[in-house]
Amino acid sequence: MKQHRTSLKDLAAELGVSIATVSRALHNSHEVGEDMKAKVRELAQIRNYRPNPFAQSLRKEAPHIIGVIVPNLVTHYYASVLDGIEDCARRNGYSVFSANSHEDHEREIQAIESFVSLHVEGIIACLAQTTVDYSHYEQLHAMDMPVVFFARTCLPQMFSQVVGNGDEAAYEATVHLIETGSRRIAFIGGPNHLDMVRRRKHGYLQALKDKNIGIDRSLVVCDKIDFEVARKATIELLRRPDRPDAILAFNDIITYAAFDAIKHERLRIPQDVAIIGFTDGENAAFVTPRLSAIMDQAHAQGTKACELLLRNINGDKKIYKEIVPMILKIRESSEKNGSGMAGPNEASRLF
Numbered sequence: 001m002k003q004h005r006t007s008l009k010d011l012a013a014e015l016g017v018s019i020a021t022v023s024r025a026l027h028n029s030h031e032v033g034e035d036m037k038a039k040v041r042e043l044a045q046i047r048n049y050r051p052n053p054f055a056q057s058l059r060k061e062a063p064h065i066i067g068v069i070v071p072n073l074v075t076h077y078y079a080s081v082l083d084g085i086e087d088c089a090r091r092n093g094y095s096v097f098s099a100n101s102h103e104d105h106e107r108e109i110q111a112i113e114s115f116v117s118l119h120v121e122g123i124i125a126c127l128a129q130t131t132v133d134y135s136h137y138e139q140l141h142a143m144d145m146p147v148v149f150f151a152r153t154c155l156p157q158m159f160s161q162v163v164g165n166g167d168e169a170a171y172e173a174t175v176h177l178i179e180t181g182s183r184r185i186a187f188i189g190g191p192n193h194l195d196m197v198r199r200r201k202h203g204y205l206q207a208l209k210d211k212n213i214g215i216d217r218s219l220v221v222c223d224k225i226d227f228e229v230a231r232k233a234t235i236e237l238l239r240r241p242d243r244p245d246a247i248l249a250f251n252d253i254i255t256y257a258a259f260d261a262i263k264h265e266r267l268r269i270p271q272d273v274a275i276i277g278f279t280d281g282e283n284a285a286f287v288t289p290r291l292s293a294i295m296d297q298a299h300a301q302g303t304k305a306c307e308l309l310l311r312n313i314n315g316d317k318k319i320y321k322e323i324v325p326m327i328l329k330i331r332e333s334s335e336k337n338g339s340g341m342a343g344p345n346e347a348s349r350l351f
Contacts, residue, residue, distance in 0.1 A: 006048060010047065014047075015043060065096070066097075067115035069099050069123065069125040071100075072103060077251070081298045081305070088302070088303045103130060105128055108136070112136050112140065116140075116143075123148075127153070129152075137158070138155070147309075148309045149161040151163060152195065153196075159319065162308065163301075163324070166196060167206075172207075172328055175207045176276070177334060177336075180274065180336045187219065190223070190251065191224065201222070219237070225254065230254040235264065244273065248275075259287065271336065274336050276293065279295070280298045289332035297324050301324045
């Protein structure tokens, strides 16, 4: 029978510590106490641990590696961000390993542990929606591992970040809905603990206040980022006697869930319910009616995140916050009663 090769992960699990701690102990790092070093070395000898030759070759021979963690790789937004990262990395002699957390905190931790084992030179990450404990990133900071966040971020005092101006974008989109006749505007978002959700919801609420539109908290629905969850929530809103006459949707998954729900209820877009969604995909221009969208400039976000990471890898310890402006594209889905209809030539605004 083929014998199992002992890994850093095996040693870490048996000792009840992180992979990073085991790695540092084996490399005689000053960040690990002598007692822990002795325990790690003893167990490594007992378990006949040998360093992974693949990981060693990555350090010594192969191109420099950076790791990227995304919550949902199949969406257009994250694929575009990754494309921007890869383009920038390739120009600078780096290769990219990507990991999909599937919006799961534990998978996010596992991805980080794998990257540490492979000795990546830095990590670019977007938080999973279930991540509320950031201790795994604090450990990376203690290891002096370069990290840059994009979109969904945490620990701004420790790490650089690249975000869109979601608050301003949500504000302008909400104002547009009001100015084209909508009054009961719903916001359908993701978990409230995500900074990305808070920014976009803040812009929406501020626009209602500035336009003297009463805020109905029952029209603000923030739940799991999931197609079926968002679709069900939208249908429940639309079946109310005081249903919303417009929807601002947090991201592409929620946008298309809401769009589908409106169609399912046989309501007209935009006459009965107008809709604008945060989505970077090309599909927005090809549904019927064509969807008004707030576009993230995802490729540019990926490029900027990679540039900041490379600065950090090369010794720049400054913490940056870069804001990539979004683009509001006005199409048919938000022009209620045909007022100011964009028609064949859609209107765009960069802000």
